[in-house]
Amino acid sequence: MYLITCAYWLNAYVFEAPEADIWLGLGQIKSLFDSRWVVSNNQKFTKMNPNSVAEPKQILTNGERFGVVGGGNMTKALVFPLIEKGLLSPEQIVVSATTQATLASWRELGCATTTDNKLVTSTSDIVLWGVKPQMLSKAIPQSWNLTEERYSKCSSLHISVLAGITLETFKQRLQDKLEVLPRAPYKLRCIRTMPNIGASVGSGCVVFTPEPEVIDEDRQFMHDFFGPTGLYFEVPEYQMNAYSGLMGCGIGFMFPVIEGLSDGAVKMGIPRAASLKLAAQVMKGAGELLLAENRHPGELKDRVCSPGGSTICGVAALEENGVRNAFIKAVEASTKRGEELGQLK
Numbered sequence: 001m002y003l004i005t006c007a008y009w010l011n012a013y014v015f016e017a018p019e020a021d022i023w024l025g026l027g028q029i030k031s032l033f034d035s036r037w038v039v040s041n042n043q044k045f046t047k048m049n050p051n052s053v054a055e056p057k058q059i060l061t062n063g064e065r066f067g068v069v070g071g072g073n074m075t076k077a078l079v080f081p082l083i084e085k086g087l088l089s090p091e092q093i094v095v096s097a098t099t100q101a102t103l104a105s106w107r108e109l110g111c112a113t114t115t116d117n118k119l120v121t122s123t124s125d126i127v128l129w130g131v132k133p134q135m136l137s138k139a140i141p142q143s144w145n146l147t148e149e150r151y152s153k154c155s156s157l158h159i160s161v162l163a164g165i166t167l168e169t170f171k172q173r174l175q176d177k178l179e180v181l182p183r184a185p186y187k188l189r190c191i192r193t194m195p196n197i198g199a200s201v202g203s204g205c206v207v208f209t210p211e212p213e214v215i216d217e218d219r220q221f222m223h224d225f226f227g228p229t230g231l232y233f234e235v236p237e238y239q240m241n242a243y244s245g246l247m248g249c250g251i252g253f254m255f256p257v258i259e260g261l262s263d264g265a266v267k268m269g270i271p272r273a274a275s276l277k278l279a280a281q282v283m284k285g286a287g288e289l290l291l292a293e294n295r296h297p298g299e300l301k302d303r304v305c306s307p308g309g310s311t312i313c314g315v316a317a318l319e320e321n322g323v324r325n326a327f328i329k330a331v332e333a334s335t336k337r338g339e340e341l342g343q344l345k
């Protein structure tokens with residue numbers, strides 16, 4: 001029996017596997033996590049000293065109200081970790097969904113919940129929209145008005161995570177249903193984002209496109225809110241569906257890869273539990289290595305392919321089965337579906 005230790009940061013998975021010959025050194029892996037990556041606005045990857053990156057800090061310290069319309073998987077992935085880390089106070093949050101089953105987990109964290117979206121839109125300074133794209137029109141309250149307090153602030157920020165829905169469509173649909181009294185020049189400001197569910201473990205990606213009307217405070221909020229979720233950066237809106245295909249959907253393409261790697265291991269006699277854990281760790285290691293060293297994947301692949309060795313035989317088998325073409329087609333298909341979703345009324 002061999003002891004396999006897969007170490008991530010200071011936590012270690014330790015389990016026994018028969019006839020395994022894989023060893024990962026804790027020190028080697030930890031060194032990969034000693035640097036942090038951020039992506040600057042010009043989209044160049046920049047390696048930063050961890051100390052020079054803004055530390056996660058308390059969000060919305062002036063008592064602002066934060067609303068979520070559509071408290072499903074994606075908005076939970078973004079907001080729950082912030083509440084659990086104490087960065088966002090549940091007392092400031094109101095969430096809507098159609099069922100109590102979905103709302104229960106928000107309530108357990110201390111958030112107010114409702115099935116009436118008007119309560120969210122009318123009382124929140126910042127609203128995160130997380131319904132399915134085809135549900136947007138239905139989700140916007142037939143008419144929504146504002147509390148006296150919000151009239152006095154004259155503005156609110158609306159953040160969409162909806163695949164395919166353009167900023168123009170999003171804002172238009174919100175404004176069409178907004179009742180504005182003549183006495184207040186009320187303004188909506190909108191930001192379109194594309195996150196992925198890796199946010200729930202702090203390894204997410206978020207891209208965003210703000211409207212020109214967005215103010216410095218909104219950008220600061222984006223930084224504080226999305227910063228702790230992983231990589232985030234601004235992109236031109238016309239590329240948003242392609243980013244959605246790459247990483248909003250792309251994280252979903254990784255699970256069949258992990259499962260396939262595990263299936264191969266099971267076929268070769270490794271138990272399922274061990275093979276799944278190791279397959280996931282292998283994927284994580286590859287991603288972290290590429291980010292830490294900022295190298296082309298071909299270069300890293302060459303590093304592990306010795307002439308006449310076993311890895312190059314596996315790589316050749318992948319190529320015979322069109323692995324790269326499969327991913328190109330997957331990103332293309334998801335991008336096109338995002339474009340279609342944006343056309344739905």
Ligand SMILES: NC(=O)c1ccc[n+]([C@@H]2O[C@H](COP(=O)([O-])OP(=O)(O)OC[C@H]3O[C@@H](n4cnc5c(N)ncnc54)[C@H](OP(=O)(O)O)[C@@H]3O)[C@@H](O)[C@H]2O)c1
Pocket residue numbers: 069070071072073074075096097098099100102103117130131132133135138139140161162163194195196197248249
């Ligand atoms: N999941 C991802 O990986 C991912 C990644 C990037 C972007 N997105 C975007 O995130 C959005 C949500 O996706 P999801 O995967 O989180 O879906 P989801 O889990 O189904 O969440 C959607 C939520 O919207 C609620 N809802 C439906 N109709 C509503 C209405 N009229 N008013 C208020 N709430 C309503 C649902 O409530 P009930 O549960 O009570 O029915 C549900 O909780 C989509 O627009 C998607 O494009 C998702």
